[in-house]
Amino acid sequence: MKKLLLASAATALCSGAAFADAHAEEIKIGIILGFTGPLESLTQQMAGGAEVAIAEVTESGALLGGAKVIGVRGDSTCIDAAAATSVAEQQITGDGVKAIMGADCSGVTGAILQNVALPNGIVMISPSATSPGLSTVEDNGLFFRTSPSDARQGVVMTEVLLEQGINEVAVTYTNNDYGKGLADAFQAAYEEAGGTVTINAAHEDGKADYSAEVGALASAGGQRLVVAGYVDQGGSGIVRASLDSGAFDTFHFPDGMISAALQENFGSEIDGSSGQHPGTDSEGAKMFVDIVGDAFDATSPFAPESYDAAALIMLAMQAAGSSDSADFKNEVMNVANAPGEKIYPGELAKALGILADGGEIDYVGATAVELIGPGESAGNYRQIEVKDGVISTVSYRYDNT
Numbered sequence: 001m002k003k004l005l006l007a008s009a010a011t012a013l014c015s016g017a018a019f020a021d022a023h024a025e026e027i028k029i030g031i032i033l034g035f036t037g038p039l040e041s042l043t044q045q046m047a048g049g050a051e052v053a054i055a056e057v058t059e060s061g062a063l064l065g066g067a068k069v070i071g072v073r074g075d076s077t078c079i080d081a082a083a084a085t086s087v088a089e090q091q092i093t094g095d096g097v098k099a100i101m102g103a104d105c106s107g108v109t110g111a112i113l114q115n116v117a118l119p120n121g122i123v124m125i126s127p128s129a130t131s132p133g134l135s136t137v138e139d140n141g142l143f144f145r146t147s148p149s150d151a152r153q154g155v156v157m158t159e160v161l162l163e164q165g166i167n168e169v170a171v172t173y174t175n176n177d178y179g180k181g182l183a184d185a186f187q188a189a190y191e192e193a194g195g196t197v198t199i200n201a202a203h204e205d206g207k208a209d210y211s212a213e214v215g216a217l218a219s220a221g222g223q224r225l226v227v228a229g230y231v232d233q234g235g236s237g238i239v240r241a242s243l244d245s246g247a248f249d250t251f252h253f254p255d256g257m258i259s260a261a262l263q264e265n266f267g268s269e270i271d272g273s274s275g276q277h278p279g280t281d282s283e284g285a286k287m288f289v290d291i292v293g294d295a296f297d298a299t300s301p302f303a304p305e306s307y308d309a310a311a312l313i314m315l316a317m318q319a320a321g322s323s324d325s326a327d328f329k330n331e332v333m334n335v336a337n338a339p340g341e342k343i344y345p346g347e348l349a350k351a352l353g354i355l356a357d358g359g360e361i362d363y364v365g366a367t368a369v370e371l372i373g374p375g376e377s378a379g380n381y382r383q384i385e386v387k388d389g390v391i392s393t394v395s396y397r398y399d400n401t
Contacts, residue, residue, distance in 0.1 A: 024066040027323045029054065029313060030091040031071045032102035032112065034078030038174075038205055038230030039104055039128075041261040042303075046127060047073060048296040049288075049306035049366075050101045053348065056291075057314045060349035062356065064323060069314060076103040076112075078230070079176065079205065084108035088116040098323045099123040099313045101306065106131030106178040113143050123325040123332070125312055127305035130255065130278075131181040135374050141329050146305040146312070146369060147278045148379030148399070150178075153254060154185030156276050156381045156397055158193050161224070161252060164274065168196045169252065170222035172213065172238055174229040175202035182228045182254055198222045205234040210241040218247035224274075226252045231261045243269055250274075258301055258384060258391065268389035277301040279382030280368045281396045288345040288366035304366035305377075311348055311365060312336055318355040336371040338362040368398075 031050050033043040054069045063069065072095050074087035084103060091097045099122060103109040109129035117124050118140060126134075126145040135149050161169065171187065173179035179202065187197045199220035203213045217225060217238075225248040229235025235257050242248040243266070253262065253275030262270075278301070279285070285299075288307060292298035313328075315335040320328035335351075340360030343351040351361045363369055370378045378399040385394050 024068060025064055025323060027063070027067050027069045027317070028072050028095055028097040029069060029310065030074055030088065030095070030097040030100040030102065032074045032076045032084065032087060032091070032100055033104045034108075035073070035075045037076075037078035038233030038235075039078050039256065041232050041259045042301055043104060045296045045298075045300035045303040046104065046306040047071075048292070049127075049298070049303040050310035052292060052295075053307045053310040053314070056346070056348045057311075057352065060352060062349050062352035063314055063318055064321070067323070071101075071310075072097055076105065076108045078105040078108060081108050081111035085111050085115045088112040092116060092120050092122055097122070098317075099125070099325060101310045101313065102126055104128045104302070105176070106134060106181065107176045110134060110137060110177060113137065113139060117142055121325050123313065123316075123329050125309040125332070127309045128255075128302040129178075131177045132185055133177060133181055135376060139374075142325065144312070144332050144371065144375035146308045146367060146377050147302065148377045150182040151185045152379035152399065153182060153276070153381070154189040156379075157186050157226070157252065157254065158189040158195065159397070160274055160276060160383055161190070162193060162195060166223045166252075167194070168198060168222050169224050169226050170198050170217045170220050170248075171200045171226040171228065172203050172217055173200070174234055174256070175204055178256065179228050186226065186228070203229065203234050203238055205230060207234060207237060210234065210237045211245065214238060214241040214245055214247050217242070218245070224248070224250050224252050226254075227257055228254050229256060231257045231259050231265075236262070236265050239266060239270065255301055260297070260300070263386075263389065263391050270386050271388065273386045274384065276381045276383045276397070278305060278367070278377070278380065279396065280380045280398070282364070282368040284344045284364050284366045284368060291346050307345060308363070308365040308367050308369050312363060312369070314348070315351055315355065315361065315363060318352050333371050333375060335361055336363050336369050
């Protein structure tokens with residue numbers, strides 16, 4: 001009889017576990033990035049960062065009673081707003097995603113937010129859309145970003161250049177929300193600090209010949225050319241035309257230009273050039289590198305921010321006890337900031353347990369996350385230089401506000 005009771009109990013337990021597994025929620029999160037287009041050399045690593053966080057949470061079995069999280073990739077193209085909104089619409093109404101990790105470029109991010117996410121009430125956390133205009137966009141509390149606004153990047157660029165004795169520059173920018181927003185923010189900060197911008201001119205992506213644009217930049221002159229463009233598009237075209245014509249031989253590169261592709265395209269031809277992109281040398285950054293291992297380059301721009309964006313979505317769901325954006329949108333800022341136990345990469349299961357027990361967390365993550373104001377990163381940057389054909393770190397700059 002005792003063996004029969006034990007067998008019956010075991011059967012009941014197994015049946016209960018099977019029932020729980022069968023009824024555990026399946027949560028889909030959109031990963032909308034420019035897998036084709038001017039940032040394609042960055043986006044595989046960015047998607048990889050988000051998917052590492054998703055796998056970590058799913059393997060823990062600790063989200064909302066054992067939910068399985070699935071990342072659904074979609075191509076924003078970075079530059080085609082209509083294509084990006086169509087992808088987001090399909091993900092939300094067709095695939096049933098509960099939130100979006102993305103998008104990447106500012107213009108398509110704004111288009112998805114206004115045309116798809118807002119009408120459907122879906123949370124978006126972008127790892128890389130940096131236009132200052134997104135700080136004031138109407139979002140009903142649905143939009144966040146783990147990268148800082150380019151209003152901050154403009155100040156950092158100013159500091160880097162002036163510290164190097166570069167007091168006069170020409171500026172070219174990709175003709176979209178990102179490029180114009182960054183160029184204007186930089187010019188305002190640089191001129192306020194005493195620098196001179198000789199020309200601030202747009203360029204179009206996708207052209208075969210940039211000699212006319214470079215001719216105008218060369219005529220205006222400057223100690224260095226600031227290229228606020230995309231490394232896989234017109235930005236590199238401007239650099240190549242500048243080098244070939246002798247117009248400029250050193251450059252300053254903001255975040256959209258910094259990737260392995262820049263080094264591969266130009267090598268030692270751009271020695272002496274400088275730049276910056278969001279990044280830290282924090283404890284969390286090192287832990288993220290260890291977690292990723294050889295799977296992809298964990299130091300690639302915006303890969304750590306993508307891990308953090310996906311993590312914040314899932315942690316906010318746990319804090320709210322729901323995967324519905326209407327329920328968890330108000331928890332994003334709470335889990336990202338103090339008070340609470342600090343949480344680093346590889347500790348998402350621990351964080352989920354704390355939240356399930358009613359505790360508080362302070363998500364530090366891979367990028368020392370601190371969300372301010374309208375739900376954007378305060379702004380930490382890696383300063384780089386090109387030396388002997390290699391992009392190397394000069395220092396890290398932290399926001400102290």
